Structures are given as C-alpha cells and as structure tokens.
Amino acid sequence: MAGPRAAPVKVAPPPFQQFLDAHRVKVYRFLVAAVGSPDADDCFQETFLAALRAYPRLRDGELLDRWILRIASRKALDHHRRVARDPRPVESLPEVSAPGAEPADRALWEAVGELPPRQRVAVVQRYVLDRSYAEIAQAMGGSEQGARANVHQGMKKLRERIG
Amino acid sequence: MRAKELKRLSAGAEERSARAAAGLADLAWANGLLDIAVGSVGSPVGRLTIAVTRRGLVRVAYDDEAVDEVLDRLGRELSPRILESARETEGWRRELEEFFEGRRTRFDLPVDRRLIRGVQRDVLAATRRVPYGRVATYGEIAVRIGRPRAARAVGRALGANPIPIVIPCHRVIGANGKLIGYAGGIDRKVALLSLEGALPTG
Numbered sequence: 001m002a003g004p005r006a007a008p009v010k011v012a013p014p015p016f017q018q019f020l021d022a023h024r025v026k027v028y029r030f031l032v033a034a035v036g037s038p039d040a041d042d043c044f045q046e047t048f049l050a051a052l053r054a055y056p057r058l059r060d061g062e063l064l065d066r067w068i069l070r071i072a073s074r075k076a077l078d079h080h081r082r083v084a085r086d087p088r089p090v091e092s093l094p095e096v097s098a099p100g101a102e103p104a105d106r107a108l109w110e111a112v113g114e115l116p117p118r119q120r121v122a123v124v125q126r127y128v129l130d131r132s133y134a135e136i137a138q139a140m141g142g143s144e145q146g147a148r149a150n151v152h153q154g155m156k157k158l159r160e161r162i163g
Numbered sequence: 164m165r166a167k168e169l170k171r172l173s174a175g176a177e178e179r180s181a182r183a184a185a186g187l188a189d190l191a192w193a194n195g196l197l198d199i200a201v202g203s204v205g206s207p208v209g210r211l212t213i214a215v216t217r218r219g220l221v222r223v224a225y226d227d228e229a230v231d232e233v234l235d236r237l238g239r240e241l242s243p244r245i246l247e248s249a250r251e252t253e254g255w256r257r258e259l260e261e262f263f264e265g266r267r268t269r270f271d272l273p274v275d276r277r278l279i280r281g282v283q284r285d286v287l288a289a290t291r292r293v294p295y296g297r298v299a300t301y302g303e304i305a306v307r308i309g310r311p312r313a314a315r316a317v318g319r320a321l322g323a324n325p326i327p328i329v330i331p332c333h334r335v336i337g338a339n340g341k342l343i344g345y346a347g348g349i350d351r352k353v354a355l356l357s358l359e360g361a362l363p364t365g
Contacts, residue, residue, distance in 0.1 A: 010248060012238065014238065014242050015237065015243055015248050016246055018234065020246070024181070024184045025177050029180075030179030032175075032176055033169070033172035040179070044180065044184075045187055047185075050180075052191050052196040055243055058241060105171055108169070108171065109172070112169075112172065117341055123169065124169070128172060128173050129167050159164055162164045
C-alpha cells in the first residue's frame with residue numbers, strides 16, 4: 001500500500017468577486033475594442049461564465065490575469081467566427097463606440113472592424129492593453145513570432161486606412 | 164495614426180464593465196455556476212454581510228469583520244464561486260429586516276449548516292430552540308446537550324457561531340444573569356436582547 005504522500009502546494013483562487021473586481025475593466029477594454037460595442041456585454045458575460053465554470057478546479061492564483069485574457073481572446077475569436085458564418089444585416093451592427101462619436105473615432109472603428117479577427121485581437125492586446133508579444137502569443141495560442149506578425153500586419157492596414 | 168490612439172476604442176469600459184459585471188451574478192446563479200451569493204443588510208447593530216448558498220443562509224458577519232476576510236474564508240471552506248447578488252440574498256435580507264423592525268420572531272427560510280462542525284452542532288441546535296424573548300444560561304445549554312460540565316465548551320462553540328442573530332447565541336447568558344461573552348461585543352448582545360424585550364433584570 002502506498003504511504004501518505006506530501007500534498008502538493010496549492011494556492012486556492014481568491015473569491016470570484018475579488019477576481020472579477022480585479023479584472024473586469026481590463027477584460028472589458030479588450031472586448032469592446034476586439035468585438036465592438038454592441039457585442040461586448042455578451043462576450044464579457046460569456047468570458048466570466050466560462051471562468052466561473054472552471055474556477056473550482058483552478059489552482060495557481062498567480063496566473064489568473066493571463067488565464068482570463070486567454071478565455072476572453074477565445075470568446076472574441078469565437079464571436080467573429082459566428083458572425084462570419086451567420087452575418088447579420090449591416091444596419092443592425094453599427095460598430096461605433098457610442099452614438100455621436102467623433103468622426104475620427106468612427107473612422108478608427110470602421111478600420112478596426114475591417115481587420116481579420118486574429119489581427120484585430122492581436123493589435124488590441126498590444127496597443128489597448130499594452131501586452132507583450134509573449135503574452136499575446138499565450139493568450140491567442142500561437143507563437144511569439146505569429147503574434148508579432150499579426151500586430152504588424154494589422155497596424156499596417158490601419159495606417160493605410162486612416163493615415 | 165499613432166498606436167496609442169487605439170486606446171480610444173475602449174473608452175467607457177470602467178462604467179460599462181461595472182454594469183455588465185453586476186448582471187453576472189444572476190446569470191451565473193441561473194446557470195448553476197454560483198455557489199455563494201453575498202448580500203448586505205442594514206441593522207441597528209451595524210451593517211451585516213450575509214452569505215446564502217443553494218441550501219440556505221450559511222454566514223452572517225458583523226461589520227467589524229472585514230468583508231474580504233469573510234469571503235476568503237468562505238472561499239477556502241466552501242467554494243470560491245462567490246459573487247455579490249442582491250437578488251439571491253433578497254429573501255434573507257427581508258427576514259432579517261422584519262426581525263429588526265420587531266415584526267418577526269422566528270426565521271422561516273432554510274439555513275446551511277456546513278460551517279458548523281463537531282460539538283458546535285449540538286450546541287447551536289440547542290441554542291436555536293431558545294425562543295424569541297427568552298434566555299438560557301451556558302450551563303443550561305450544556306445540560307440540554309447532555310454534557311452538564313461543558314459550560315466552557317458551550318461558550319467557545321457559541322463564540323464561533325457562523326450565523327449569529329439567526330442562531331440566537333445572544334440569548335445565552337452567564338449563570339448569574341450576566342451578559343457575558345458575545346463574539347459581536349456586549350453592546351450588540353444588549354441591543355438584540357432589548358429588541359426582543361428579554362433584558363434580564365438585576
């Protein structure tokens with residue numbers, strides 16, 4: 001019979017409310033830029049419900065920040081896949097931050113909205129959230145090189161669009 | 164275009180994320196993903212934090228305990244799936260408010276006893292049978308649980324009562340009628356007993 005084993009060191013995650021309070025603004029900033037204003041709330045709730053589902057099995061309290069952005073990135077990409085499969089009428093999807101947004105912001109939203117999803121998600125992580133390429137690669141499940149390429153190609157297109 | 168202009172895309176996220184986050188608890192509860200809902204009740208003995216599980220009320224904390232610490236402990240001992248929710252704690256909030264308004268003398272909603280362990284189970288079960296407006300001594304509770312010499316153990320078990328007010332440990336007093344030993348402080352014990360019209364004389 002096996003003898004008693006030393007229990008692995010476990011860092012239990014904090015109460016979910018604290019986790020949500022600590023990460024909600026960052027996740028929302030990412031999602032609103034990555035999927036657009038009308039769908040940000042849905043993606044936000046899907047992200048945190050998915051997190052809640054996996055939360056009791058989570059053990060390492062230190063990686064929560066990367067973990068939640070990985071989920072959010074997946075939800076943003078899922079969202080774009082869904083929209084691509086089943087496009088809604090254009091008029092129901094005004095991708096602007098708010099009614100009456102500055103013309104400069106309208107141009108920006110339109111240009112960002114035309115980026116391929118992986119480029120858009122990478123650009124937003126890099127320049128809205130100031131994440132490193134290594135972090136972006138981790139969040140999106142690719143190489144650091146791939147993250148760099150997505151950001152650069154995305155920025156190139158944005159500059160071509162709006163100068 | 165400069166890269167930092169992209170930050171404008173996330174304008175308003177502070178406020179909008181707060182709104183989206185507030186709706187999360189009800190959604191999570193409806194989907195069976197929330198184990199503990201936390202609410203707050205104003206009372207004459209200070210603001211109370213209450214925690215409700217699917218089984219019932221599991222914790223009442225006075226405001227001299229930091230809410231974060233209360234939640235930390237619930238997270239370790241029961242589940243970290245904890246969110247604030249006015250809606251899921253509404254029923255207990257109402258019963259407690261009615262109690263403090265003097266319109267309720269017993270609580271009807273279920274209680275979750277998972278934080279009550281060992282000898283504390285018997286002690287708190289006996290304490291719950293002390294009716295509104297009445298008192299019992301530590302020694303009497305000890306007798307009622309069949310351990311007549313364990314008055315001190317009774318005191319310790321009551322001091323660690325996770326659901327004060329609802330499990331009325333304030334109704335248990337010293338042998339000579341003295342209002343000794345209340346985890347929430349003697350002032351609160353006096354206030355609760357006087358609300359119930361049960362202040363012993365002398």
